[in-house]
Amino acid sequence: MNKHNSTVASLVLIFGVFLMLNGCKKTTKESNDAASSISKEEIQKTIYADEVIPFFDDWKLILGDGSNAGIANNFEHKDFFYTTNDDKGNWVVFKAPNGGDTHGTSNNTRTELAQVKKWYPATADDKLTATLKVMNVSATGDARVAASHAVVVGQIHSADEFENEPLKIFYKKFPGHTRGSVFWHYEINTAGDDNSRRWDYSTAVWGNDFSVVGPTENTYPEEPKDGIALGEEFSYEIVVKDGIMNLKFSSEGHETKTFTKNLLVSEYTTTDDIPQQTKDLFFPIGQDGVERKNAYAGEGCFFKLGSYNQTNGKSPEVNKNWCSGAETHGGDIQKQYQDGNYAEVWFKKASIHVSDAAVSNEGYFTKND
Template sequence: MNKKNILSITTFTVLSLFLVLNSCKNEAKEPNKNEATKTVYASDVIPFFDHWKLILGDGSNAGIATNFENKDFFYTATNDKTNWVVFKAPNGGDTHGTSNNTRTELAQTKKWYPKTANDKLTATLKVMNVSATGDARVAASYSVVIGQIHSADKHENEPLKIFYKKFSGHAKGSVFWHYEINTKGDDNSGRWDYSTAVWGNDFSVVGTDASTYPEEPKDGIALGEEFSYEIEVKDGIMNLKFTSEGHETKTFTKNLIVSEYTTTADIPEQTQKLFVPIGQDGVERKNAYAGEGCFFKLGAYNQTNGKSPEVNMNWCSGAETHGGDIQKQYADGNYAEVWFKTGSISVSDNAVSNEGYFTKND
């Protein structure tokens, strides 16, 4: 073999080796198109889902939501490299239990009794949307409940509801909490809430007509602004703590086993103006929620609905629901959306199964 042939073979061998190595190098750079992107579940972000059942915005019970998502109501989102759990609920659609309002909300699988309780719930969140429509005279319009204590027994009333509310056109909204009386007797139609402001206004601050809003709160919370709440119930006493950067930390205490509303003379002025005119003028049992199993809830319980204000001027918003069409409501802002970054729950040894509540309401 002459030198020319040897040179040609050597050149061909080197070129082939270069092409193979370069091909391998290029293949290493290209991602495997068949490899699916890993889903980040809510239970990856906040690992406490074994303690809850998830109620979705269509009224269904999704059960324990570990490794679960629903793109309409419950999923995760990333903002500034931080993962959040998203709860979303339209103004109108199928609801859970006897409520008029849709919710995407966690409900605790156990219940505890206030007198012997040592139970705690914490959360850090931001509200991303409240309804774009509603009647400004209706106290519940433009609001969402982001945390609760609910009774599982008898009237199934709520010793705690934490609200966020922002009127359309305002930059800032209000955070406030409610205590609902555990109505004396078998008739619960006279029940009412007492509202306490945290930042901004309480529930009772409403518009003068359907489209005229009150003054925007100076110390309010904007959409997308982080804040935290802490709920602890121990030996019959509920302790609340609210924190947010740039805002004053607020703390509150409420006795859950001894009522302060046992006679009509005890009904506060706020209630006299807001609830008594529509016939909600009941009194509370002396021992309030003692003897009743209670449980935590967390998520987006949309308080804006499409029912006529003529039915109830505190709770029926007359908002747009597009006949229950969820996607149309989402398209024009008629929904509530809340993002949670962290959460924790501490459950006492005295807690027992809450299955009876779900059996009654699912």
């Protein structure tokens, strides 16, 4: 072979080796990219709420923008409803701003589940349990307004007549306090045709009841010594059987509390029966009614669970118990989230037992709330 041919052959051989090595490198890079992509997909896999608490077939979800998300299997909304985790596992987050589009005629936003079946107290055998922690309540609000800095985390609601609420479970914490209060309300099922005179009676579980407010707009009452801190777990159990509502509240390091309320026979059929707490809190704003003798007998009721923010931007001059005058940034949700003007509740466990007597509650979702 002459010198020229030998040189050409050497160049061809070198080029071939280069192509082979480059091909291997490309294949390896493609393989690494594929592996990296699979790994990223696995890491970023969404955990939906029904994987944490598998009971969503029994509920429809209302979001903090007033929309109805329906049955929330395989669903999340990063502004209102999603999952997160900490060193104790996965949680379902319910988040609602102080101001925005609300559901029905309510002044308050909510990210909340509503049971799709209703049951009747007289024939009920129904149960709701939950383990949760409240992570935030509104940073602003008039301290003289009882609903300021509060969120409702569980309810029994009527689907009939006036659609009143025989049970609301509250958490409330004033700014600057470490501990907040847990209390529950019974709302009367007003006698007669005028429901504007309805009122609530509040019972303390840990800390204070609803009636403990600040002396001025920006000053607060004494912090409760036996209260619950933000981020501190507590549990509730609601059982309604044969017309009797039984409540149980528990939290590590706190006394377990139980309560019983008859939903078929009223305690408040005359003005003399009305508690002094109610006279002090509700009579000044014209809510001074009495209750029908059979209370919630004959009314279809259903459970609710989530974050029903009780703090809103409406002027306290409208209603000194329920209108907080809090910051809403004109309904801008992200601005409210940035400066703490929202309610956020995390649920770790929950369960529902629906009695055989329960019937469809679909009609409720077209009504006001």
